[in-house]
Amino acid sequence: MRGLRAIIARDVTLAFRAGGGSLPAVAFFAVITVLFALAAGPDLTLMSKIAAPIIWTGALFATQISLDQIYRADREDGSLDVIVTTSGELALTAAAKAAAHWLSTGLPLILATPVLAILLNLESEAYLPLLLSLLIGTPGLSLIGSFAAALTVALPRANLLISIIVSPLYIPILIFGAGAAAAGAAGAPQYAANLSLLGAATLFTAVIAPIASAAALRSNMD
Amino acid sequence: MDRADSTAAARLFSARFCAEGVSVSRGGARIVSNISITLEPGDVVILRGPNGSGKTTLLRAFAGLLRIDDGAIRVESAHGSSVSAPVDEPSASLIYCGPQNAAKAALTVDENLRFWAALYDAPEGALETARTAFRLEGYADRLAGALSTGLFRRLGLSRLVLARRPIWFVDEPTASLDASSSETFARYVEDHRAAGGVAVIATHDAFDIAGARKLRLAEEQAA
Numbered sequence A: 001m002r003g004l005r006a007i008i009a010r011d012v013t014l015a016f017r018a019g020g021g022s023l024p025a026v027a028f029f030a031v032i033t034v035l036f037a038l039a040a041g042p043d044l045t046l047m048s049k050i051a052a053p054i055i056w057t058g059a060l061f062a063t064q065i066s067l068d069q070i071y072r073a074d075r076e077d078g079s080l081d082v083i084v085t086t087s088g089e090l091a092l093t094a095a096a097k098a099a100a101h102w103l104s105t106g107l108p109l110i111l112a113t114p115v116l117a118i119l120l121n122l123e124s125e126a127y128l129p130l131l132l133s134l135l136i137g138t139p140g141l142s143l144i145g146s147f148a149a150a151l152t153v154a155l156p157r158a159n160l161l162i163s164i165i166v167s168p169l170y171i172p173i174l175i176f177g178a179g180a181a182a183a184g185a186a187g188a189p190q191y192a193a194n195l196s197l198l199g200a201a202t203l204f205t206a207v208i209a210p211i212a213s214a215a216a217l218r219s220n221m222d
Numbered sequence B: 001m002d003r004a005d006s007t008a009a010a011r012l013f014s015a016r017f018c019a020e021g022v023s024v025s026r027g028g029a030r031i032v033s034n035i036s037i038t039l040e041p042g043d044v045v046i047l048r049g050p051n052g053s054g055k056t057t058l059l060r061a062f063a064g065l066l067r068i069d070d071g072a073i074r075v076e077s078a079h080g081s082s083v084s085a086p087v088d089e090p091s092a093s094l095i096y097c098g099p100q101n102a103a104k105a106a107l108t109v110d111e112n113l114r115f116w117a118a119l120y121d122a123p124e125g126a127l128e129t130a131r132t133a134f135r136l137e138g139y140a141d142r143l144a145g146a147l148s149t150g151l152f153r154r155l156g157l158s159r160l161v162l163a164r165r166p167i168w169f170v171d172e173p174t175a176s177l178d179a180s181s182s183e184t185f186a187r188y189v190e191d192h193r194a195a196g197g198v199a200v201i202a203t204h205d206a207f208d209i210a211g212a213r214k215l216r217l218a219e220e221q222a223a
Helices: A002-016 A022-040 A044-062 A069-077 A079-086 A090-119 A124-151 A159-186 A190-219 B055-062 B109-119 B126-133 B149-163 B179-194
Strands: B013-026 B029-039 B044-048 B070-079 B094-097 B167-171 B198-202 B213-216
Touching: A002 A022, A002 A090, A002 B109, A022 A044, A022 A090, A044 A090, A044 A124, A044 A159, A069 A079, A069 A090, A069 A124, A079 A090, A079 B094, A079 B109, A090 A124, A090 A190, A124 A159, A124 A190, A159 A190, B013 B055, B013 B198, B029 B044, B029 B055, B029 B070, B029 B198, B044 B055, B055 B094, B055 B167, B055 B198, B094 B149, B109 B126, B109 B149, B126 B149, B149 B167, B149 B179, B179 B198
Parallel strands: B044 B198, B044 B213, B094 B167, B167 B198
Antiparallel strands: B013 B029, B013 B070
16 A cells, blocks of 8 residues: 555656656647647537537547556656556556656646637536536546556657557547537436446446556566 | 674565466567576575676566566565465565665755655664674764765665565675675675575676575577
8 A cells, every 4th residue: 555655646746857757748748739729720500519529629638648658768767667566456557657647647638628719608507517527537548548658668669659549549528528528518318327427437447457557577587 | 793683594574486387578689588597595696798688678678567478487485484374465575776875965965864764664773783793883974975985886786685575686786885795795695595586687797695595597689
């Protein structure tokens, strides 16, 4: 327990230090959103309609840019050896690494969302559903992403490969997440169903991804 | 001299490490084959051999970081006076100190030490001992990335003092150390032996420990 807490605290600290992944992720998120807004043109009604899907897609991409650092940095400086030799259950350690990624990437993106939503003319009743769907869905993104990071830890410059691996796995979360945000904004009855399915997808990855990450890390030790 | 809590006199642990006919491959090529070694409490083995002879591979396999093709590795250790109560969790009994120092450049010396202390579940006071062991007191708040190579190595080695594991696997400990730091390291190895621990140390410099056994690995045979 002490070790897991220390791993989370260290990873979050590193993410906010120089060279860490948090600030670039938030900046990238803002850039995607602004570019989308510029490309969509000055039609404000169109903009408020596509605001939530834009933010969901932006969050999807922004969580990816720091994924390859989750395990690679630790492998390169030898910390991964310490982490692996001291961890009683490697799957729990993998869960802690994913949690740290979410705290340092997913959470800042959610905090940045209201500001970017103003830019996209999101309707006021759509804020809560959008934020709630991100809160439930983004942990799943970090979990899937950390699995892809574990899978590719031994490969140099795996960033693009990681994106290719995670993108199809992200699809259910994207569909239910953006669906929940849209249904919630419109007051549609599918809101609860979408949120439940989104929660189910995240919980499913929370069980599978750490175990799969541990197996991937072990097979990549050689 | 500031020694490790003057633990030298007390037998802290009783550790045995036994490898039988260990063979390890990497990338499809057999790197080490049929190595057998037994370490009784207090034994230190110096592992020598030319580049490519598999010193690192062997140490990593011993530490459980590489799969072995053949053979068996047994770890037995007990802490304190209760030698009858063996610690069967290998993660609680061994430490691997590789050529990299496992320290984060963006964290300070103290932050790195604290992180390791949590991972190795080091007892209270071990942090202070580790800080003074390799004379890092003056650098506590300096970013590890701003340390010289030798200081960085000293930080990496302080893990050994911090973790208090009975079985040490150390790879090229003295490669970037000055003479006095090498001596410090040798002294900690002596303390470790006296405490009933065992160590396997791979090196290709003149580094030696009095009374240590030698194991020489031959050059890699073409596959």
